Amino acid sequence: MINKKLSHLPKTLAMGLTVVGVYSHLPLPTQATTAPTPSTLSVVSTASSAAKTQPSFLRFQLAQTPGQLASRSAGAPFKTTPLLKDRGAPAPGKRVGGASRGSCPRASKNLTALVPVIPTLPTDSVLGLTFAEHPTLWFYVPYSLTATRPVEFILLDDKGTELYRTLLSESGTAPGVMGFKIPETVAPLAVNKRYKWYLTVFCDANERSDFRSVDGWVQRVALDPKLQQTLEHANPQQKAVLYTQAGVWHEAVTTLAQMHRQNPNNAILQQQWQELMQLIDLGAIAPEPITSMLTPKKSAPD
Numbered sequence: 001m002i003n004k005k006l007s008h009l010p011k012t013l014a015m016g017l018t019v020v021g022v023y024s025h026l027p028l029p030t031q032a033t034t035a036p037t038p039s040t041l042s043v044v045s046t047a048s049s050a051a052k053t054q055p056s057f058l059r060f061q062l063a064q065t066p067g068q069l070a071s072r073s074a075g076a077p078f079k080t081t082p083l084l085k086d087r088g089a090p091a092p093g094k095r096v097g098g099a100s101r102g103s104c105p106r107a108s109k110n111l112t113a114l115v116p117v118i119p120t121l122p123t124d125s126v127l128g129l130t131f132a133e134h135p136t137l138w139f140y141v142p143y144s145l146t147a148t149r150p151v152e153f154i155l156l157d158d159k160g161t162e163l164y165r166t167l168l169s170e171s172g173t174a175p176g177v178m179g180f181k182i183p184e185t186v187a188p189l190a191v192n193k194r195y196k197w198y199l200t201v202f203c204d205a206n207e208r209s210d211f212r213s214v215d216g217w218v219q220r221v222a223l224d225p226k227l228q229q230t231l232e233h234a235n236p237q238q239k240a241v242l243y244t245q246a247g248v249w250h251e252a253v254t255t256l257a258q259m260h261r262q263n264p265n266n267a268i269l270q271q272q273w274q275e276l277m278q279l280i281d282l283g284a285i286a287p288e289p290i291t292s293m294l295t296p297k298k299s300a301p302d
Helices: 011-020 038-046 048-052 056-064 066-071 225-232 236-246 249-262 267-279
Strands: 125-130 136-141 151-156 162-168 176-181 194-202 211-220 290-294
Touching: 125 249, 136 194, 136 249, 176 249, 225 236, 236 249, 236 267, 249 267, 249 290
Parallel strands: 125 211, 176 290
Antiparallel strands: 136 176, 151 162, 151 194, 194 211
16 A cells, blocks of 8 residues: 555655665655666665765665765765755855853753755855745754743844844753744745844843854755655655755754654664764764754844
C-alpha cells in the first residue's frame, strides 16, 4: 500500500536511497528495486570509503552528485549540499550571539540561530530558504526565559522597513532549541523576496543595553509542481530528505524538529537530527533538547 502511494517518487531519489542505504528503515517506492545504472554504481564504488564516513544525509547527497563524488578526495570535507548553495547577492548576518556577560547566565554554548551560513563574497550569507508564507524559524537559546528575561523578534523587508515586532516572554521556558512561527497576522512572505529577521534575548528586561542577539535572512521560493506532487506521497522523514535535497532549509529543519520534539528518545530521529545539524556545521547543538514553540505575548516597547 505504501509502495503504491510512493510510486511518484523520482527515480533518482529511489536510486540514491537504494545504492547508499540511506533511510533503509523507511518504506521505499517500487522503483527502489531497479538496479542503478553502471555509471552510478562505478562512481559510488570508487568513493565508498569516503562516503561511509559521512552521515546518511550527506551520503544521500553524495549519491545524487556522482560528478562531485568522483572528484572528491577521501576524507575531504563535503560542502556541496544544496543547503549551502550560493543564492546570489550576499545576505550578511550573525548566526551566533556573543559570549555571556552582564546579567545573562554563563552558558557552555552561545545563542545560535539554526540556519545555514553560505560561503559568499565579500561576506558569508546567513540565509535559509522556505516554501511557506509564514515559516518557522529555530534557535538555540541557552537561557531559561522568564518575564524578566524576554525575547524580542523583529522582521524587516529587503528595504529595511519593519513589518513585525513582538516580545516572546515564555515564563519558565527551559534552555534548548526553540521554534517561532511567523504569525498568520503578518503579511505573507512574497516569492523570491528576502526578509531580514532579528532575535534578541534581553538579559535584564529593565536594561535594554544588556542583550544577546542573532540575525539573518529568510527567502521564500516557489514550490516546483513536480516536487509538490512527490511531497504529497511522502512520509515526514522522506519529506525532510526531499526538502534537504531541494536546499529548502526551513521546511527541512521544521519537519525533523517537530518529529524529534514529539519523540525525543527515538534513536533514529536523534541520528537524523544530528546529521541535519552537521550539514550546516551545528553538530554541537544537536544533543540539546527541543524545548518549546515560542508565541507572541505582547507588543515590544519602543
